Amino acid sequence: MNSNKYKLLATGLGATLACSGVVSAEQTSGPFKWGADLRLRQVWIDNVGLDADSATGDRTFQRYRGRLWGSYTLGDQLEAGARLIWEGRHYQDPAHSNMPTLETWYSGGVLFDQLTVGAKQIGGTPLSVKLGRQDIVLGNGWLVLEGTPLDGSRTIYFDAARATYALESLGTTLDLIYIDQSADTGRFPQSLNGNLEDQTEQHETGVILYGRNKSLIEGTDLDGYFIYKHNRPNPTARNLRINNGLPFASGSDSGDIYAAGLRADSKLTPNWALRAETAYEWGTRNDRDLSAFGFNGRLTYSFNDSLKNQIHADFEYLSGDDPDSADDQAFDPLWGRWPQWSELMIYQWPLESRVGEATNLKRFNVGWISQVHPTTQLLVDYHALWADEQSTRTAAQMVNLSGDGDFRGHLFTAWLKSKFSQNISGHLVAEYLMPGDYYADNRQNDSFFVRAEVVLTW
Template identity: 35%
Template sequence: MQTTESPGGRAWKNGASWGAGLLAWICAGAVVVTTAQAGESGAGVWSGGGDVRWRDEYFDGAATLSTAAAMHGQNYLRLRTRAWAAWKPVDGVTMRVRAVAEPRYWTQTSAAKTFSGRTGLEEKYALLDEVVVEWAGKVGVGGDVLTVTLGRQDLKLGETGNAWLITEGTPGDGSWTAYFDAARAAVKSERLKTTFDVVVIDQDSDPNDRLPTLGRSEAYPVTEQDEFGVIFYAANRSQAAARVDAFVIYKENRRVLANGNDSELTTPGIRVWGDAGKHWQYSAEAAWQFGEKRDPTVKNPVLAAMRRDVRAWGGNARVTWLARDARESRVSLIAEYLSGDDPATAGRDEMFDLLWGRCPRFSDIVATAFSTENACTYQAANLIRVGPEWSFAPTKTTGLTVGWQKLFAPEMTPTRTAKLAMFSREGHERGDFFRATWRQRFSKSLSGLVTAEALKQEDFYARRDTLTFLRVELAVTF
């Protein structure tokens, strides 16, 4: 345990900040040089579009961990509207911008801090969640392709549909936006069948800090802390039977909100995935995490002023059998482990931090419950989950997925909650989780979705209630 910033941490911070500036200048120079060389040969290419997503969401007990508590039921309508445009001023250069807004209408009394005790329209604000300049061109003698992306952008590194640690830069606004303020350089080598990514992230808690917003943005921070990070990610695709991703992620937090933290974490990891014959696919990912963290949300025991050494790890895996039939039937066995904080080790923090993976990856109920348990939005930890999932397509335009997972807690005591009465502290079994999702494509531009979830609580919790969630969605793209 240390109570001052380590020399290594300062070196990381200074070196990474210098590297971020250098990368930004190199990228900007590459864009300027390419533009000057290309002249007006590719100028004038525009594209654009937009979408509207309507959602009705109902929770019962997810935030309160009880179906008898006050305001255990929450129901609201979400209307997300986005519009975007892209311009290619010259060959190899693309500029993109996207604007988004998502007001909510509460049909039941809101328990959200931003609209507490009220019903009706919650207007929120509008913002630009993508402002990007991207340059792509061949480099070196082997025909490798370098792509440089500067600005506010989406990032998803890892498994499609399960980008474990790098997928969400703005957990505070839910699935409204997911942007990162970042610089990214990716080299794709056909000779090595490998893509190398270097990403520098500098994320502010206040969405109004870098780009202006329209509305009450001060009431809606997108993270609990200002965040800085450097990611090195390599993805090798030379072997279909054993594709390999390797990464090192450095992340520094500077606390802004009461439930934020000050930390420096380094997370190396590896993912191996591929095809094992005609009918089998597999994926296995593991990461180790070390560094330091001062987290005022630690309540059991109270360690708000202490900077603790972090030693944590996590992993996830999936094995899938594919029928290869007309209905695209597949059955998967899914497993995940996220270490929890041991309250008996006061100088050490064993809780795995999901970094930029805080989102409802596999469940809205469980993600919301973890927000209560860990005092930080969607910060899942202290979790073991395992179970099957079945998906198939009854028609060419319909998809159905159903699954069950057993959930456990490696540590009986949730160390970061001030609401210990919600937890028994006498058991490891979180409960049985069920989920069913129906997707429908009505036309090229209109789609629908219905998701139903249930979590039957067991002895990790103080109550044995069944928590439920229902989402109905329509989306139009134009």
């Protein structure tokens, strides 16, 4: 063990716990609001890359994330807020001898993942504005949730300006959002301990116009949106990206992507609910014309019993790139590169795209949710996965595909989520993937993901 890194990890945890004690006593003091949490995770992953012969395919590590936040309200309209975050990791697998670039003890950066000023009801109007580093989730987060996919759920922030206009008489809300996202943590507000880490592969700017209506159809949320995203490459030596203590290669995007979409979330009857979202994309990506389509939907039946049992069926379609066309048809998840339905697949997507970059997909899912205990919810799902096309992001990745099949495999997932008290929560998650004939012969070994988490909140 590297003693200096161990001391730094211990110091980070100690500082978080010390701050948490102060916060607990002051969190309701006047116009100030304070809070803190400490997230502890143990993760086991087998066969990253679906190759059992790989010396670096198995991962075992711990994650320690501490956050401290506060806000100050001036009157009823003005508010400023900040959240300070630190996360360290310790890796048991892969062995350092098999991956010399791995930092066994990774101390990570200390940075603000929220730093905002905001105003409500400006000039007596239903207009509010929020400026600065902030979390933004639109709809179910299908296309807009994750601004920092390379740090693995440590943060999800956007550097953005958001204006919201609420038309309460019409049950409608309009959002206009401008995003200016740096590829790394090198610009203000920089990491306080000087660590420079990659947060995504390219510099990104964008504009989102998002409308939500709750009055046109009873029991139904209707959303419509337009998204523009400009990608400017962030070149690094051999395309290496540095985050989480394990450098890896991942190429930048360039170009301009436009997307138009619709979303509906409806309570059809006391038992039945339907959610559906679709989007069409066009523009240019990496010097090719883009034309892509995506759909994501869920039908849910609620038994309305004492255990709150629900069953659901999902279908998701993300177009793949036709290898016989000069244009690009691969659906771009935009700011949706996060584990929406699988933690394990986040680690397998780089075989053909990038971390968390789901595309070229047909997914059928059936699942069950039940409140098995007053404190605990159980979620069980089965996913059947196909590819839309025999294609990858780069020519070098084609060796990972068989070329004669489109079945990605069977994926089984289970979550046990518990809220023990106001201050303590946690979960267990397990996933198992049985790869299909879409992958090359040496990429068809079964893979699993297991994670245990405890969160302490003040």
